[in-house]
Amino acid sequence: MTQRSPLAPAAFPDLPAIAGVTTRVARARYKNWDRCDLTYVELTEGTAVAGVTTQSKCPSPEVEWCRDAIPLGSARALVVNAGNANAFTGHRGRAAVEAIAAKVANHVGCLPSDVFISSTGVIGVPLPVDKAEAGLEAAFSAEACGWEEAANTIGTTDTYAKGARTSAMIGNTRVELVGIIKGSGMIAPDMATMLGYIFTDAAVEPKLLQQMLSTSNRRTFSCITVDSDTSTSDTVLAFATGKAGNARLTSMDDAGADAFHAALTDLCLQLAHLVVRDGEGASKFIEICVNGAESDASAHRIALSIANSPLVKTAIAGEDANWGRVVMAVGKAGEPADRDKLSIRFGATQVAAGGLAVEGYDEAPVVAHLKGQDIQIGVDLGLGEGRATVWTCDLTHGYISINADYRS
Amino acid sequence: MTQRSPLAPAAFPDLPAIAGVTTRVARARYKNWDRCDLTYVELTEGTAVAGVTTQSKCPSPEVEWCRDAIPLGSARALVVNAGNANAFTGHRGRAAVEAIAAKVANHVGCLPSDVFISSTGVIGVPLPVDKAEAGLEAAFSAEACGWEEAANTIGTTDTYAKGARTSAMIGNTRVELVGIIKGSGMIAPDMATMLGYIFTDAAVEPKLLQQMLSTSNRRTFSCITVDSDTSTSDTVLAFATGKAGNARLTSMDDAGADAFHAALTDLCLQLAHLVVRDGEGASKFIEICVNGAESDASAHRIALSIANSPLVKTAIAGEDANWGRVVMAVGKAGEPADRDKLSIRFGATQVAAGGLAVEGYDEAPVVAHLKGQDIQIGVDLGLGEGRATVWTCDLTHGYISINADYRS
Incomplete structure (x- = not known):
């Protein structure tokens, strides 16, 4: 990474582990660099998912994949490739996404639609399937890593790793929310911008999680802009593992739903601000x-x-x-x-x-x-x-x- | 002026005099500078006028003045102040415009609504009426000047004087069209941008001239952008003195109307390109x-x-x-x-x-x-x-x- 933005926080925050979430990183070498660029997150069975994606009319195949999978509501894994956006790559781009989903589904023992995929980097170069597959093999057998390493691995032109946390009480149960995000240029409003991932141990029905995330998005990610340029790949996904043991939230009328929603919005806002603070060339x-x-x-x-x-x-x-x-x-x-x-x-x-x-x-x-x-x-x-x-x-x-x- | 844009034409073009149009310049000293900054153009009796102005919701009082006067169709004078946009200056800004119109109307012997006024420069500082009046006095008694001097005088951050010409045959009569324009930053599309003035010796009914200018504008000035920022003061005015002696154009069905319209569009396009070529910092x-x-x-x-x-x-x-x-x-x-x-x-x-x-x-x-x-x-x-x-x-x-x- 280049010199840290003058607006960067002093340090990466202390973020708690989220029960049911395991993060691993590997070197797929999508570019000619010596850094981890593939993030692999395994999610426990029963994890609910919600998401918002770019409104670009030229989205990446990863965005299309996530759009199809989000309404099914369940997730078992997330793969994020950094250094190649795989956007505007025609049938070869779609084939790469399908190959990644198939390989992960086979490893985890789940449906391909339980595998969520994002890619970020240069537009127009098909993601090399061989590098992705070798990277996944390495990630499957890697040690689990912490949030800062994952946040660093999803970054591209970012000048610092971006993560945030919050928590909420649902009844008598404290639930934790953690998010990581990347983005610095090609950041524009009116949609979910950038790549952001939110993990919580709360138990929440997918439809309710989606409703909450969509609302939070309108007041946070949709309210930031670096350069008015909207990415082809913007995606924010929220995963709820349910491991906190709270009474499962199924509607906004449930006790604790308001508190959880407020916490989710707070986390989205923290993450959105971290992106603006790393806006390309930003000094204010x-x-x-x-x-x-x-x-x-x-x-x-x-x-x-x-x-x-x-x-x-x-x-x-x-x-x-x-x-x-x-x-x-x-x-x-x-x-x-x-x-x-x-x-x-x-x-x-x-x-x-x-x-x-x-x-x-x-x-x-x-x-x-x-x-x-x-x-x-x-x-x-x-x-x-x-x-x-x-x-x-x-x-x-x-x-x-x-x-x-x-x-x- | 600062260093010429690398995209500037080699020299100011040779522009013909337009019968019925006299240009004069003076030092009103709207800023602390030693250059001419007030342009005064006298137009012969019977001159037709048409115009297009900014679509900004916060226009300058000069723009409001022109919007009111354009539909009346006749013009006898034009005043352009450089160095102060007089925009967002409340009642004091409006009073300055009215004072200028009254003084010129008195000098020429015409209605205040026959006087067209533009100002360009810093926003938020009321145009000093005493400087405007002294500048006008000086201009009234100044020698007539050429197009290049007028083009220089309407400029602010422009790095070169901008003018263009074309001509058309209406029946057997050749008519001449000359335009001058200023603009470099705060240039955006979707309206008449910048300050531009077109003079022709053709005889054209005001309504037809307006119809032609509006159409030409959509394909020229509305198709350029430097920085997406729309000015509060954008104005393009066209003046037709009728001195060429052609059969007065009253509708698009008249012989020569198409040729004149094509020439007008060509001139607008030349002027629009000159502005882009002086876009702030432009190298391409x-x-x-x-x-x-x-x-x-x-x-x-x-x-x-x-x-x-x-x-x-x-x-x-x-x-x-x-x-x-x-x-x-x-x-x-x-x-x-x-x-x-x-x-x-x-x-x-x-x-x-x-x-x-x-x-x-x-x-x-x-x-x-x-x-x-x-x-x-x-x-x-x-x-x-x-x-x-x-x-x-x-x-x-x-x-x-x-x-x-x-x-x-």
Whole structure:
């Protein structure tokens, strides 16, 4: 991995083991590198699964495979290949996915549809089946590894391993939730972005788990953007092994369902923020809060218009309180807005209100705020009750260097 | 002006005078600089006008003024202020526009609504009325100037003056068309972008001129993007003095109407390309042709998704034939697409077809093409007859330097 993002947490967190989950890694050598690049996770019998995938019209065969398997609700294994996205590879890409599923199903003694597969890396090169099969053989016999090693192994251009945890009480039973995630560029909103995996020992019906994950996704992964570019391979999967022994959750009316759902959302948000903090070239973490829109959906689109504006992102990189660019981004969103009711703040300081600059506002706290790493932009449209929050990072020379100066 | 864009034409073209149009410039000193920044154009009595303006929901008062005046169809003067956009300045901004119109109307002896006004520069600072009035006084008594000086005077971050010409035969009468334009950043599609002014000696009814300009705009200015950021001030105005003496065009059925419309579209396209060639930090001019979409509108949205993708733009900057990023951008556009019917070319070389890479395609011409300054990306969706072409530039360190390294 290259130099850690300046926005990275100090260290990988302490994450508990999840009963019913075993992680192993191996070197499939999908690229000419000497690092583990194949992650193999075995899941206990009876594990429920839910997932959300990219809305790209050109998805990878792995995404199509997961889309077909998720509604069946059960999982026994997960394979993640790093270094090759296997996207846009035609029938050869599909054959590679089927070969991996068959080999794992044979090893575990389960249906191929119980095997979930993701791949991430370069687009357009078929995943080499021989390397995948040799990598799996090595993984089957490898020692079990910890979360940090698994998180490192699913990464590509990531500059640090990303993991998070939370817990919830279901009745008198404490359940644990752990997630790992990868992603740094080609990160965009409006769907499940990146590759993320959530593991819990809670017992949850697959349909309910899906319902919870879909809702959590809309308020977390769908609210982040690095560069407005949506990947062909984005996938977030949640696996619930049921080993905690809680009374199985089957509906949102069950005791503990709300608590579990809140914990799941919290975990998704932690993971989503970790991705933004590793945005390619990022030097600032930016939270954009839009209030007073005509609807929540309208607020969301306006917030994303601001978050994806290269002029806003470069202004923040330059620590410049250029709120005119925020006005521009509100105006171009195509959503209801009234220039003369609009107000804008940086941090806690109102800089524009009622259609013009706040005369004589105190610039000192704004300058201090922009020098920090965590930036807040607040927009109030003054029209209604709609609100949304999205997270992004700034646009710097680092992004250009990563994506233009070196060949893929 | 800073260093000329590497994509700039060798020199400002030779542009003919347009009978009935007189241009003058002056120093209003809207910024602390020693250059002309106020352009004053006087138009002969009976001049027809048409215009297209930004679709931003937060437009400048100048844009609102022009929107109100355009339907009246007649123009006697144009004032362009450079260095201050006067956008998001509340009642003080509106008052400045009204003061300018009143002063010019008084000088010319016309209605205030015959005076067209644009301003460009920083957002959020009210245009100082005293500087505008003093600048106008100076302009009224200044010597008439040529097109290059006017084109320089309307510019802000532009690195070169932009002008173009064309002509058409209406019956036996040759009519001339000249345009000047400014724009470099905050350039986005889906509307008339930037500030552009077109002058012709043709006699054309205002309604017909408007109809022609709106149509030309959709195929030219609405098909370019530098950074996906839509300005609050975008305006293109066309003035027809009628001095050429042709039989006045009143409908598209008139002899010469088609020829004049074709010439107008050609001029708009020349001007639009000049803006892209001065895109902030641009080192490559990129043409994106999408064919085989379900409709022209769908093709247009897909083409813009590619043109606005920072990953595609940085790949071109890096001279990297990374067609996987083009697949990604097609996939994220949200338009009908079938991965397995999609094909992509760089220059004349097909690199992907039928959902996967073309095996063993000749890389040499692709590498040579990408080393050039004029890049073509072709996408065939294989679904229908819809087609569109858009133009953009690459995304380089120059864009970051212009927008992040220096304070506004």
